[in-house]
Amino acid sequence: xxxxxxxxxxxxxxxxxxxxxxxxxxxVVVTPGADLRYLCGYAAHAMERLTALLxxxxxxxLLVVPRLEAPMVAASPAGALDLELVAWDETDDPFTLVxxxxxxxxxxxxxxxxxxxxxWAEHALGLQRAAPGARLELATPVLDVLRAVKSPGEVTxxxxxxxxxxxxxxxxxxxxxxGRTEAEVGADVAAAILAEGHVxxxxxxxxxxxxxxSPHHELSGRVVExxxxxVVDIGGELPSGYRSDxxxxxxxxxxxDAETEAWYAVLQEAQAAACxxxxxxxxxxxxxxxxxGIITDAGWGEAFVHRTGHGIGLDTHEAPYIxxxxxxxxxxxxxxxxxxxxxxxxRHGARIEDIVVCTADGxxxxxxxxxxxxxxPG
Numbered sequence: 001x002x003x004x005x006x007x008x009x010x011x012x013x014x015x016x017x018x019x020x021x022x023x024x025x026x027x028v029v030v031t032p033g034a035d036l037r038y039l040c041g042y043a044a045h046a047m048e049r050l051t052a053l054l055x056x057x058x059x060x061x062l063l064v065v066p067r068l069e070a071p072m073v074a075a076s077p078a079g080a081l082d083l084e085l086v087a088w089d090e091t092d093d094p095f096t097l098v099x100x101x102x103x104x105x106x107x108x109x110x111x112x113x114x115x116x117x118x119x120w121a122e123h124a125l126g127l128q129r130a131a132p133g134a135r136l137e138l139a140t141p142v143l144d145v146l147r148a149v150k151s152p153g154e155v156t157x158x159x160x161x162x163x164x165x166x167x168x169x170x171x172x173x174x175x176x177x178x179g180r181t182e183a184e185v186g187a188d189v190a191a192a193i194l195a196e197g198h199v200x201x202x203x204x205x206x207x208x209x210x211x212x213x214s215p216h217h218e219l220s221g222r223v224v225e226x227x228x229x230x231v232v233d234i235g236g237e238l239p240s241g242y243r244s245d246x247x248x249x250x251x252x253x254x255x256x257d258a259e260t261e262a263w264y265a266v267l268q269e270a271q272a273a274a275c276x277x278x279x280x281x282x283x284x285x286x287x288x289x290x291x292x293g294i295i296t297d298a299g300w301g302e303a304f305v306h307r308t309g310h311g312i313g314l315d316t317h318e319a320p321y322i323x324x325x326x327x328x329x330x331x332x333x334x335x336x337x338x339x340x341x342x343x344x345x346x347r348h349g350a351r352i353e354d355i356v357v358c359t360a361d362g363x364x365x366x367x368x369x370x371x372x373x374x375x376x377p378g
Contacts, residue, residue, distance in 0.1 A: 006080045008153075012039055012146060013061050019142040021057040026110040027102050028055040028139045031123055034314035035116045035143050037241055041077025044069070050094040050123055059105030062086055064098055095123075095130035102131070114139035144319040148311055149333040154242065155357055158312065158335055161244035162355050162366035164197040165234060169248050169369050178226050178253040178378035182206040186219040189234055198236030202243060202316055205233035212249070212349035215306055215341060226378055227254030229348040231341075235316055243316045245337055246367050247353035253378025263300055263342055264350055264373050270294040270340045271352040271371065274308055274322075278338075278356055278363035284326040291340040292324075300342050303349075309337040312355055334358040 016039060020028050030036045030053040032044035040063065044051045049066040065073055067087040073079060086101065088094045102110045113134045115124050128136055150158065168189060175188040186204040193201045207217035208224045212231040224230065230252055235245035249264075256264065274291035288308040295304045309322035312335055320328055322336055339353030354367040 006077075008151065009039070009041055009077070009081060013055060015146055016055050016142055017057060017061070019145055020055060020114060020139075023114075023141060024112065025114045025137065025139075025142070026057055026106055026112050026134070028114045028142055029053070029098065029119075029127060030055070030116050030139065030143075031119045033116060033118050034241070034318070035118075035139070035147075037314055038143075038147055040081060040083060042073055043076065043241060044072075046120065048122070050088075050098075050126065052094075052098055052123075054098060054102060054105075056102055056105045056110075058107070060084060062101060064088065064094060064101070066090075066094075093130070095126035098127060099130040110134045112137060114142060116140075116143065147313060148319040149331055150313060150335045150357065151333070154313060155333070155335065157238060157240045157242035158244075158355060158357070159366050160197070161236075161238050161242050162246065163368075164238070165193070165236065165244035165246045166367055166369050167196045168192045168234060169232070169246060172232060172248070172250060172374075173376045176206070176224065176230060176232070176250060176252055176376055178224050178228075181221050181223050182208055182211070183219045183221055185224070189232070193234060193236045197238065198244070199239050200237040202235045202237060202245075203233070205231065205247075207231040207233075207349065208252075209348055210346050213343040213345045213347065215343060215349070215351065224252055226252070227256075228252050229256070229260070229350060229373070231349055231351055233351065233353065241314045243312055243314070245312055245316055245353065245355060247339055247341075247351045248369065248371070248374060249350040249352065250374045250376050252376045255375065256373055260348075261373070263298070266295060266298040266300060267340060267342050267350055267352060268371055271338060271354070274338045274340065275354065275356055275363055275365060278330060278334075278358050280331055280358060280360065281329050283329050284320045284322045284336075285324050287330075287338070288322050288324055288326075291338070295340060295342065303342045303344055304340055305343060306341065309339055309353075311336045330358045332358055332360050 062084040233247040307323035341351035343349035
């Protein structure tokens, strides 16, 4: 399901070339992953055979693919583009082919090549071997500028993803009960993520009791006990490739004690204030500072151990990162999570996470549902 028309995709390619030229890069070379899907609509399978989109600073872009996968390109949204396709055979050296194609377009051997941050090492080294005179750099400065600002179509997809994951959280009482293991709960949640419209499950975190103090806890055989705080962080992928990511914290078969209620109220205040601080021109670092300042002032600063958020789109984690030191200003279309947490090792933890979009005059929260410490029966 494309989220952009062929003219919009062509504009993305044009802007990529413009950004590369401004950074004195001879070409951007993009291999399978979100960058490739963003720039041309082709969701290629990452493997040892090289697939690469070449965006030279001069000349037209082209897509280099194994011949056996050329029909898949034609069937993808990339097939609707006026994009040259160069297929290579099993006995060809695709890296030499790439170097030759770039030399032809540039009129000279490339001096600087920018590759995607998640390019396989064997592909990056293959390019270096085929173009020994070229310096390899990361294409992140080019691609992040484009992908960090979402179009209305992208925001629509992120909103649909958020609504789907909200429906899963709304059903949590069906699965999260005393006496069940985290793994059992996680299996049911994963099935629900698919049932609610995702095509893939990216992650399911069910951190019960002391496991909730580990922000990226893996599902385990721990049995949920009466009165446990349980951190549930879940996300998946829509058919369009856009992602969901939402965290809520539950208390199962009991009520929180007074101390827990007090520090959870601080967490709620921090999360709400950070969301409210979002508007064009505000820096990513300042949003982090709002959440962190409230938690620190209340005495829980050392228990907030991660950044406040991350961008989201075709990847679950992408620019902009909401963290101290990131002075990039937010703009209309910036989309990211706001997810402060408080973690008390050996006891429990809590996190509240929403996906938000910076609008022309403020912020839009894509996730709904209670941000309270939700009480579930045992």
